[in-house]
Amino acid sequence: MSDSHHLPASAAHEQHGPRLGLEMNYLGMWIFLAGEVMFFGALFTGYMLYRLNYPEVFADASHHLDLLLGSINTGVLLTSSLTMALAVNAAQRSQKRTLALFLGLTILLGLVFLGIKGSEYLHKVNEGLYPGFDFIWDGPEPQKARAFFSLYFIMTGLHALHMVIGILIMAVMVIFAWRGRYQAETYAPVEMIGLFWHFVDIVWIFLFPLLYLIRH
């Protein structure tokens, strides 16, 4: 395994040491996700500092979020992770129809989430809680409340953007899946989008309590 410069093109699919192609993809995806963890992590750190400094205002502002919708959305995303896991499972068994079905369900649940999120955003804007020029705050220290809502919109917005990307990729994959592209030997892309989607779910698992559940 000394000189790898002159390997034929087909060697790309051969084993390199103890790691198979799928395992390499899997590891690579985790490396990407580590970067994403830091991407969101920076926002979480910013959130942490503002909440440490403005505890009462943050609790007050958190009450303005719709707890029921947020909880439902969390349930929707958790369910979408289940359907995604079942999609990967179907791909592992070369069950292309089941795969397409579960990918479709995941997309559907993702759209439900985005729909609910969108309606929440609309309500916030109408209540004057979008931290723009017409921000309305009925309590003391509106600047501190603005900080909460800035973080709310940016963090959930970035999260929603990730969901849109995931949904778009999955939409393409549904078509490919239906055409039988993903069998037991070639399902790596399904595993990859699965990892991405579960990661997006995990981000929300932390976003939800930190934004919606500041009660005291």
Added chain:
Amino acid sequence: MEHITPRRTYLIIYLALMGLLVLTVLASFVNLGPFNLALTLAIASAKAALVILFFMGLRHADGVTKMFAGAGFIWLLILIGLTLADYLTRFPGTSAVWR
């Protein structure tokens, strides 16, 4: 990586996740002071662990992959930890206060 997790396992983990969701919402209504935050983060971490280990299949990955996955979170801990080490140790009596 060719370990195919049985679908029933996914269902059980899913039910556990939904249970934790109910728990975290209910727990937020009980006033435990500063412990509320710790509890909420603990429950969220448990949910994340379930998703990572079972849905993402890390449980069946080899050691190197687990290390890379863990590395991301270690870096996050460094970010959060050192940032807190700064802010929480500023002027005595004012802790993390700015302006």
